Amino acid sequence: GENVEQHPSTLSVQEGDSAVIKCTYSDSASNYFPWYKQELGKGPQLIIDIRSNVGEKKDQRIAVTLNKTAKHFSLHITETQPEDSAVYFCAADQAGTALIFGKGTTLSVSS
Amino acid sequence: DAMVIQNPRYQVTQFGKPVTLSCSQTLNHNVMYWYQQKSSQAPKLLFHYYDKDFNNEADTPDNFQSRRPNTSFCFLDIRSPGLGDAAMYLCATSTMNTEAFFGQGTRLTVV
Numbered sequence: 273g274e275n276v277e278q279h280p281s282t283l284s285v286q287e288g289d290s291a292v293i294k295c296t297y298s299d300s301a302s303n304y305f306p307w308y309k310q311e312l313g314k315g316p317q318l319i320i321d322i323r324s325n326v327g328e329k330k331d332q333r334i335a336v337t338l339n340k341t342a343k344h345f346s347l348h349i350t351e352t353q354p355e356d357s358a359v360y361f362c363a364a365d366q367a368g369t370a371l372i373f374g375k376g377t378t379l380s381v382s383s
Numbered sequence: 384d385a386m387v388i389q390n391p392r393y394q395v396t397q398f399g400k401p402v403t404l405s406c407s408q409t410l411n412h413n414v415m416y417w418y419q420q421k422s423s424q425a426p427k428l429l430f431h432y433y434d435k436d437f438n439n440e441a442d443t444p445d446n447f448q449s450r451r452p453n454t455s456f457c458f459l460d461i462r463s464p465g466l467g468d469a470a471m472y473l474c475a476t477s478t479m480n481t482e483a484f485f486g487q488g489t490r491l492t493v494v
Contacts, residue, residue, distance in 0.1 A: 273441075304481070306482060315486050316426065318482050318483070320402075361426070371428070372478075374425060375424065
């Protein structure tokens with residue numbers, strides 16, 4: 273089955289700085305790679321996703337890049353704000369259905 | 384309006400006493416998932432339904448069962464909860480190879 277590795281486990285940045293979180297996956301058949309943000313006591317919420325036929329996708333301050341050959345994808349957050357502080361999870365699809373999650377990155381943005 | 388609804392939000396059960404968690408969706412998605420999330424960890428897939436087709440993860444304990452009586456509802460049954468089963472249980476829905484929508488979760492406490 274699919275295995276997803278995520279780094280770093282914690283990340284602290286100053287407000288206005290950029291943050292980068294990286295993930296690798298094992299199953300070359302995976303085609304869908306979402307990123308979720310989870311705030312304390314809430315379920316994960318999708319912030320951006322990318323499919324294997326695209327190398328990069330951007331939505332305002334958030335971007336995701338995918339290198340299918342190397343089997344890794346990254347989340348980039350620019351101009352970070354305190355409200356970006358949360359746990360971020362990457363995921364990859366397993367056999368086109370279930371999502372397998374990375375272990376999560378706790379992002380802290382200090383003002 | 385909430386699209387994936389989990390009840391209850393908080394559940395306390397006694398050691399060894401069967402407990403059922405419920406999930407309903409208004410999205411008419413054909414895939415429904417149950418994840419277990421322990422403190423500061425990634426969501427771990429327990430099983431998922433693709434329509435009525437049940438898919439159990441290999442390492443999901445036999446203590447965990449699931450029922451999906453119709454498209455809208457899915458239940459997680461824990462036959463004999465142990466202290467190690469205390470966690471947040473997340474329900475999610477999706478269509479094939481698309482964004483998964485999560486509920487707010489049920490936090491289970493075992494006493």
